[in-house]
Amino acid sequence: MKFKIKKMNYKQILKYLKPLEQPIVAISFALVIGAIAMLLAKSNPLVVYGYMLKGAFGSKFYLSTTLAKATPIILAGLGASIAWRSNCFGIGGEGQMIVGAFVAAIIAIYLPAPMWIKFVSSIVGGVVAGGGYSLISAYLFDKFQMSLSISTLMMNYAGRFIVLYFIVNFFLDTSSTGGKLQQTYKIPEEIRFPRLNEDYALTIGFFIAVAVVILVWFLMNKTKYGYESKMVGYNLEFCRFGGIKAKKIMYLSLFISGVLSAFAGVSEVYGTYFRYVSGSLVSGRSAWIGLNAALISAYNPIGVLVSSIILAGIQTGGSAISRFTTVPLEISQILQGCITLFISAKIVIKWRRKNTNSKKLNVKGGM
Amino acid sequence: MFLKMEHIYKNYGDILANKDVDLDLKKGEILALVGENGAGKSTLMKVLYGLEEATSGKIFLNGEEVYINGPSSAIKLGIGMVQQHFMLFNSFTVTENIVYGREPKGKLFFDMAKARQDVIDLGKKYDLPLDPDAVIEGMPVGLRQRVEILKVLYQNTDIIIFDEPTAVLTPQEVTELLKTMKNLSKMGKSIILITHKLNEVMEVADRTLVMRSGEKVGELMIKDTNIKELSYLMVGRHIVDKQVEKVETGETVFESIDLTLTDNKVSVLDNVNIHVKRGEIVGIAGVSGNGQTELVETIFGLKNCTSGKVIVNGEDVTNTSVMNVRNKGVALVPEDRNVHGSAALGTLTENSIMGFYHKDEFSKNGIIDYKVASQFTDELIEEFKVVAKNNKQTMSSLSGGNSQKLIIAREISQHSSFLIVSEPTRGVDIGAMEFIHNKLFEKRANKDGILLISSELTEILKLSDRVYVMYEGEVKGEFTRETANEEEIGFLMLGGNKDEV
Amino acid sequence: MALDIEFIAHILNSTFRLMTPILLVALGSAVCNRVFIFNIGLEGMMLTGAFFAIVANYYTGSVLISLLAAMGSAMFVSWIAGIFMVKFKGAMLVVGISVNVLMLGATTFLMQLFFGVKGAFVHKDLVSLPKVNVEFLKGTKFFYTLFGSLTYLDYFAVILAIILYFYMFKTVSGFRLRSIGINKEAANSIGVDGDKIQIGAIVFSGLLSGLGGALLSMGAVTMFVQNITSGRGFMAMAAGSLGSAHPIGVVFASTFFGLAQTLSNVLDNQFLSSELMIATPYVATIVALAIFNYSKIKKGGKITNI
Amino acid sequence: GNTSEDSVKRIAFITDPVGTNPFLTQATEKLEEIYKTGKYPMEYSIMESQDSGAWKDNVRAAVEEGYDLIIGIGWQSDDPMSQIAAQYPDKSQYVCIDVVCQNENIKSYTFKAEEGAFLIGAMAALVSDKLGAPDGPLGGVHVNPGQGSFPWRYGYMEGARTINPNLTMDDFIFNFTKSYTDAALAKELALSQYAQGAKFINAASAVADFGTFEAALEKGFYTSGQDADRTSPDNPYILSTQVKYTGVVTEMIVDEFFETGIKPEAVELGIAEGVIGAIYVTDDGTNPRNTDILTDEIVDALRELADKIKNGEITVKTPLETSYTF
Ligand SMILES: Nc1ncnc2c1ncn2[C@@H]1O[C@H](COP(=O)(O)OP(=O)(O)OP(=O)(O)O)[C@@H](O)[C@H]1O
Ligand SMILES: Nc1ncnc2c1ncn2[C@@H]1O[C@H](COP(=O)(O)OP(=O)(O)OP(=O)(O)O)[C@@H](O)[C@H]1O
Ligand SMILES: [Mg+2]
Numbered sequence A: 001m002k003f004k005i006k007k008m009n010y011k012q013i014l015k016y017l018k019p020l021e022q023p024i025v026a027i028s029f030a031l032v033i034g035a036i037a038m039l040l041a042k043s044n045p046l047v048v049y050g051y052m053l054k055g056a057f058g059s060k061f062y063l064s065t066t067l068a069k070a071t072p073i074i075l076a077g078l079g080a081s082i083a084w085r086s087n088c089f090g091i092g093g094e095g096q097m098i099v100g101a102f103v104a105a106i107i108a109i110y111l112p113a114p115m116w117i118k119f120v121s122s123i124v125g126g127v128v129a130g131g132g133y134s135l136i137s138a139y140l141f142d143k144f145q146m147s148l149s150i151s152t153l154m155m156n157y158a159g160r161f162i163v164l165y166f167i168v169n170f171f172l173d174t175s176s177t178g179g180k181l182q183q184t185y186k187i188p189e190e191i192r193f194p195r196l197n198e199d200y201a202l203t204i205g206f207f208i209a210v211a212v213v214i215l216v217w218f219l220m221n222k223t224k225y226g227y228e229s230k231m232v233g234y235n236l237e238f239c240r241f242g243g244i245k246a247k248k249i250m251y252l253s254l255f256i257s258g259v260l261s262a263f264a265g266v267s268e269v270y271g272t273y274f275r276y277v278s279g280s281l282v283s284g285r286s287a288w289i290g291l292n293a294a295l296i297s298a299y300n301p302i303g304v305l306v307s308s309i310i311l312a313g314i315q316t317g318g319s320a321i322s323r324f325t326t327v328p329l330e331i332s333q334i335l336q337g338c339i340t341l342f343i344s345a346k347i348v349i350k351w352r353r354k355n356t357n358s359k360k361l362n363v364k365g366g367m
Numbered sequence B: 001m002f003l004k005m006e007h008i009y010k011n012y013g014d015i016l017a018n019k020d021v022d023l024d025l026k027k028g029e030i031l032a033l034v035g036e037n038g039a040g041k042s043t044l045m046k047v048l049y050g051l052e053e054a055t056s057g058k059i060f061l062n063g064e065e066v067y068i069n070g071p072s073s074a075i076k077l078g079i080g081m082v083q084q085h086f087m088l089f090n091s092f093t094v095t096e097n098i099v100y101g102r103e104p105k106g107k108l109f110f111d112m113a114k115a116r117q118d119v120i121d122l123g124k125k126y127d128l129p130l131d132p133d134a135v136i137e138g139m140p141v142g143l144r145q146r147v148e149i150l151k152v153l154y155q156n157t158d159i160i161i162f163d164e165p166t167a168v169l170t171p172q173e174v175t176e177l178l179k180t181m182k183n184l185s186k187m188g189k190s191i192i193l194i195t196h197k198l199n200e201v202m203e204v205a206d207r208t209l210v211m212r213s214g215e216k217v218g219e220l221m222i223k224d225t226n227i228k229e230l231s232y233l234m235v236g237r238h239i240v241d242k243q244v245e246k247v248e249t250g251e252t253v254f255e256s257i258d259l260t261l262t263d264n265k266v267s268v269l270d271n272v273n274i275h276v277k278r279g280e281i282v283g284i285a286g287v288s289g290n291g292q293t294e295l296v297e298t299i300f301g302l303k304n305c306t307s308g309k310v311i312v313n314g315e316d317v318t319n320t321s322v323m324n325v326r327n328k329g330v331a332l333v334p335e336d337r338n339v340h341g342s343a344a345l346g347t348l349t350e351n352s353i354m355g356f357y358h359k360d361e362f363s364k365n366g367i368i369d370y371k372v373a374s375q376f377t378d379e380l381i382e383e384f385k386v387v388a389k390n391n392k393q394t395m396s397s398l399s400g401g402n403s404q405k406l407i408i409a410r411e412i413s414q415h416s417s418f419l420i421v422s423e424p425t426r427g428v429d430i431g432a433m434e435f436i437h438n439k440l441f442e443k444r445a446n447k448d449g450i451l452l453i454s455s456e457l458t459e460i461l462k463l464s465d466r467v468y469v470m471y472e473g474e475v476k477g478e479f480t481r482e483t484a485n486e487e488e489i490g491f492l493m494l495g496g497n498k499d500e501v
Numbered sequence C: 001m002a003l004d005i006e007f008i009a010h011i012l013n014s015t016f017r018l019m020t021p022i023l024l025v026a027l028g029s030a031v032c033n034r035v036f037i038f039n040i041g042l043e044g045m046m047l048t049g050a051f052f053a054i055v056a057n058y059y060t061g062s063v064l065i066s067l068l069a070a071m072g073s074a075m076f077v078s079w080i081a082g083i084f085m086v087k088f089k090g091a092m093l094v095v096g097i098s099v100n101v102l103m104l105g106a107t108t109f110l111m112q113l114f115f116g117v118k119g120a121f122v123h124k125d126l127v128s129l130p131k132v133n134v135e136f137l138k139g140t141k142f143f144y145t146l147f148g149s150l151t152y153l154d155y156f157a158v159i160l161a162i163i164l165y166f167y168m169f170k171t172v173s174g175f176r177l178r179s180i181g182i183n184k185e186a187a188n189s190i191g192v193d194g195d196k197i198q199i200g201a202i203v204f205s206g207l208l209s210g211l212g213g214a215l216l217s218m219g220a221v222t223m224f225v226q227n228i229t230s231g232r233g234f235m236a237m238a239a240g241s242l243g244s245a246h247p248i249g250v251v252f253a254s255t256f257f258g259l260a261q262t263l264s265n266v267l268d269n270q271f272l273s274s275e276l277m278i279a280t281p282y283v284a285t286i287v288a289l290a291i292f293n294y295s296k297i298k299k300g301g302k303i304t305n306i
Numbered sequence D: 001g002n003t004s005e006d007s008v009k010r011i012a013f014i015t016d017p018v019g020t021n022p023f024l025t026q027a028t029e030k031l032e033e034i035y036k037t038g039k040y041p042m043e044y045s046i047m048e049s050q051d052s053g054a055w056k057d058n059v060r061a062a063v064e065e066g067y068d069l070i071i072g073i074g075w076q077s078d079d080p081m082s083q084i085a086a087q088y089p090d091k092s093q094y095v096c097i098d099v100v101c102q103n104e105n106i107k108s109y110t111f112k113a114e115e116g117a118f119l120i121g122a123m124a125a126l127v128s129d130k131l132g133a134p135d136g137p138l139g140g141v142h143v144n145p146g147q148g149s150f151p152w153r154y155g156y157m158e159g160a161r162t163i164n165p166n167l168t169m170d171d172f173i174f175n176f177t178k179s180y181t182d183a184a185l186a187k188e189l190a191l192s193q194y195a196q197g198a199k200f201i202n203a204a205s206a207v208a209d210f211g212t213f214e215a216a217l218e219k220g221f222y223t224s225g226q227d228a229d230r231t232s233p234d235n236p237y238i239l240s241t242q243v244k245y246t247g248v249v250t251e252m253i254v255d256e257f258f259e260t261g262i263k264p265e266a267v268e269l270g271i272a273e274g275v276i277g278a279i280y281v282t283d284d285g286t287n288p289r290n291t292d293i294l295t296d297e298i299v300d301a302l303r304e305l306a307d308k309i310k311n312g313e314i315t316v317k318t319p320l321e322t323s324y325t326f
């Protein structure tokens, strides 16, 4: 009897892709699909992509807009990385952003204190609130073995509407738009993140984010916590025998993750909105884009920085398209979806390059 | 000639795991496949079972060339494999596990009744009785392996591969397994056995095939060879049991007082009183599952005891944290190296500093100095002759023997005054075994205390200055190197009482 | 409002209608959980189904074809997702989220392409799913209201749950399905292709999401509105998890959500502020899961919601 | 394209994603219409903004890219427009629709939506009365409970109470979709209001309204649309629509821009200006009226009210406090 050797066909595809630089492949795949959509919309892809590129990175002005957009994405991405690398597969970035932003805004607006105290306590209060919010899910996981992904998903919604409740009933700004937009008052001029150049959107927020990237990189790769959390991610039992308090690490990781995500929200309050605008953080999707950035760069802070900027570029480029052409906004959504989808395939290829061997890749597919 | 593998080559990237290997197998024959860790045994068998694709080479069954591109085709061809790491569904029943892949069907439903009956019959046929409704979870290892074997037989295969089947078995279970193998071969099944225990080879095998670094270095009929020759072929040098020199014992490093652990009403440890002095190796003999694991865990702060005391270097460390126990100078080589002893995806360096990365030599105020760590790892690799490219490669890429060496190296290197070693030589080749034993003697020589837990009575007898026998959580007896003898200990291990002797 | 008997009937009736789309998708989610797939893309797949149901509906006017279109399109999308998750080992979340974003954009975009409208497409020629005729109940108002204006698909959703139960726990392929979530490696080692089963499960969840979407755009209402699913897919995931991936459990979980939703509709700004009212289902889920798991842990059982 | 000689004026129209909201669609369509007529030497760009972040980016970019007139529509426009207008008073001319902006360089057009709602409310009371439920309950499916829908809600109540003064808060049922697009939910809400006895349910939740309409068609209660004429020959239960002709405003703006240039001030538009109204009352819709229910005498009564509003005899009040009671 004979058995043909057939399987491998997808492996061959991967082999074939391996040498190429994956993100490029991913993006070009996505661009092709986007192009089809555009042709359907009866407009010339090349022109549109031209505008998109221009609108994303084409000039100081546009670049600064993109970097400003990238700021919360980077921070949220770092937050996700910290949690995920120690096997805490939470997706609560959005909720933590919301809570953080809200608390920070409220303190900054209502705390009767000198500006610098306002500033410090508002930022600290905000991020701690976010961290705390994240700790709830840690507790649920610890005590009830509740899947982090589910609890955090639920808490995204809960947080959003509970905050909305407080705004509508206690902190609503009725002066502007007659309270039609559900938002708080503005935070004082003096403490907002200063712009580098009044004509550009870019604030120091971005540079703080970059600083945080370096900080997190250091935290992950140089510190004891970094080692412990990484090992917890690899093998919990091993850590128990090594004397690492895995539980402590989980709580810590989720707290830090919450703090970073919350800071993403705070940076939006201080750099973009100057107030908490209900729904803006949700429709902005920074938390989710950040999560994507974290996953496609395998939790590497530098990778998060780069991919965040690219993903932000797709967003600003997207708005640019809608300004320069008649192509509907949805095209940029389609592009975003495709690009992240194709980039996700990278993970495996990268691993295959790193260690073809390790026995448990399928487990490491991540969630 | 029934099965024939010709010119098998297999490489993983730059590693050549199999180099031009030929293998043949007769009907009803038991062929032993021996060789050092990383010699290429598992790989060769993975190729035969279709888990890996050979880089080149041919396979013939009954003179006809076959292409094996996955377990399913191997099974179709009548080749089955009992893998080293059990491949079972823990929350399924014995029946469900055994019939998996060829489940009996009714019109549209899974015919559980028939499946159950089949399993019972199968058990009868090969006399490997099993409770068909038992759930795998919480089954003793021996029975799990029995499930694995029946699983293979259920696929009615003619060739059965065993990869280190005895590594994790108790002596009793081993004897039974060997009996089973003989049975099977009588019934016309051909068996390939991978093992590091040459006495087993001598006992069951008809023929043996020796491998070293990917190549076949010898093929002998058992009747005209002996352990010495085999081990020489394997390691390329003579293994000599050297004399154990005496060491003056010092003060007590470890002591347990009335250590008791009851796990919901069941008494797991029952007033255990043992101690270890400096400069002695104390063995704990016992059929595994009689509280040894729990004893280690309670000593090491992984479990809290219900009553009693654990004293280390005169300090009470009862029910404190692992970290605290380690800091008081206790080190542990855990029983299961893959689960408790290492992180497969971690680098060798990351694995080498586990347990004491927090010590001043490696980290100052929260910052780990990876330069030092990596130097340290290189030293370990150097001193313990771990076969590795560099300290950046992942643990999973080390051969089992070598990862075991690294783990032992890590725990010894702490210069802790008290070392607990659990099954230190499970699954490692005789060369590595000798090496590890010598390392333990060295540690003993510089006046540290060692507690040795092993289900290998021979290992216990060879290494221990004193021996405690454990049965159902109780210490049933104590022996010195002089008074210790196999019969008596074996008798106590099975629940006999000292005075009855 | 008056809490008369008939209004209770309405509440139950409404609960049922709100429950079924979630149920269908939740069953899909459950199947995915069983093979250790965290499929957050269900929202997007549901949306796909809802849209193509209407497209086919508009061009053919046939309910059957519309349903097939819904299932087919969603299955295609989920197949792509499956390939990326399983074969290319893409992180499940990235793939899932991408699918959601992609399909939200794509459906809105295609809506303009096909119908030349943005926002909502309503047309008198659109046929809706046939409703179960309950005229014979007209006598007893309670039952008439209770079973009124429900489509066959609504009932089918529940039946499907039962069928799925038998499939999962009584058939061979259901047995293998469950095995993958427990130990994929073991399955592969005996020649059962784990990848295939996982992809199969994802595609099946696509089929169900498609139906769920169709039930929304041809049952609950008969139109397509961009982002008509508005979060139901995520709800469904929660339901699948709350039902601990057991078809019957999922039925209860979905019912629970349906009821929570209905109550928040009728109680709106009567007792609780409406913002808190919207928050309740999500908080309730967490609480329910906590209680559920806690009791299970007490019994020393395993937690199956991944 | 965006390259052009100076004679051609460039108009940026910045908005939430068009489509979910008929009053945005009207405006954009009108803009295109004006462009097509070639009446003015103009180019225009519709800048859809997903979130308030994109809003800010687009407004800023519009200035950077040298647009001559920047129109922002919707409450969202307030913050970004005010900020940019303050920073670049002379770089462009600024108009906000539907919100009074905080900055004085911006011309704001707002709508007395409550006047339209008032008429619908009166209609609801009359119809309900005709159907034998003079004391309601009167239903309403709106977007959210917040200030955003006060004009519609309170206008609606006021109108109803002019017809039947002894209606109390409890005679009104309101539910909220919290989404412009969740038609399925809207329908479910309408159904439960119907189950509570509502004979007339006022729909004011953007495109989700289609859910309410469908419920009406199914159950046979009456309803009304919002912003753009929603009456339809296929659905006789949609009696009318509280219209908000944003198209008209758009035209006003473009004309003003080309004739005199924008003069910053806050303008409120209502029935008097023919921007707000109710179909069949302030203007006859394109579809035939459902004369059996919306009888001539009802319409006459409503027209009377409309005139009173025009000549200021009636001013519809919509307080901003959440606590609106009577
Ligand atoms: N998947 C793999 N990727 C890379 N190298 C591998 C892989 N599997 C085996 N090797 C290497 O191939 C060589 C042979 O491995 P093999 O499993 O055959 O050893 P072995 O004889 O089974 O060792 P042991 O006695 O410890 O079981 C070893 O050097 C091992 O490191
Ligand atoms: N993915 C891999 N990459 C590199 N080497 C591997 C890999 N898988 C297996 N090996 C090597 O092949 C050898 C044989 O694998 P096997 O499953 O027999 O484990 P082992 O060597 O017997 O060790 P153990 O007895 O602890 O399982 C392993 O020792 C390991 O060194
Ligand atoms: Mg091996």
Ligand SMILES: [Mg+2]
Pocket (backbone or CB within 6 Å): B037, B164, B400, B401, B427, B428
């Ligand atoms: Mg081995």
